């Protein structure tokens with residue numbers, strides 16, 4: 001079994017348990033359930049912003065512990081102050097050290113859209129995402145049959161949530177161009193082998209229809225790769241480890257953004 005299979009089977013067991021503890025009827029009574037979620041695309045395309053989705057991440061199967069000692073809302077506030085467009089919060093506990101509590105505390109701390117980063121396989125988790133304050137959900141093509149992606153995306157859309165669909169290969173992309181999806185994220189990391197290359201984003205870009213906002217995910221350690229991704233039509237950049245491994249992730253984002261702005265204005269000058 002690959003790590004992705006292990007994560008999915010653990011998720012299945014955990015969801016079954018949570019469904020017992022907190023049924024949907026209870027989630028629907030959470031105070032945040034009735035709000036109108038923030039639209040991710042509006043924030044990613046806001047004038048003057050770089051489109052960075054900054055991630056709150058403690059650990060991962062590929063990197064082990066990245067940063068064990070931080071307060072999620074404090075990190076998120078740092079990201080917001082440094083100009084992030086959205087905040088991503090891992091909620092998987094076993095493999096990523098995250099929690100639902102991390103997400104709801106982050107939501108209370110910032111004004112930006114919040115992405116629930118998890119392995120979503122059921123409508124239950126989408127209802128839960130809305131109830132705890134998420135504005136965007138992630139669906140992973142490698143983990144779901146295309147028909148399930150479509151029906152979960154439709155369900156999320158009915159709740160007013162934005163849907164980020166993650167793909168890694170051309171086949172996954174072509175099988176999942178569902179109109180209910182808002183954002184297509186190309187994961188530069190292969191979830192089976194953990195190998196990372198931004199070439200995945202660059203190669204898939206021409207195959208992503210214009211109606212989908214393009215997000216490049218993972219391994220964007222160096223801001224120097226971002227101008228080429230923007231050139232290829234990417235408007236969102238999902239970055240976790242690069243910031244989280246620093247003592248002050250917000251400061252790391254501020255520095256990255258400053259360097260990126262310089263690189264972008266140089267690229268423009270060269271083009272002239």
Ligand SMILES: O=P(O)(O)OC[C@@H](O)[C@@H](O)c1c[nH]c2ccccc12
Pocket residue numbers: 055057117118140166187217218219220238239240241242
């Ligand atoms: O820490 P990185 O390399 O900047 O990557 C962030 C994000 O893309 C990564 O955490 C991620 C992308 N897709 C996922 C799916 C599940 C869990 C995590 C992820």
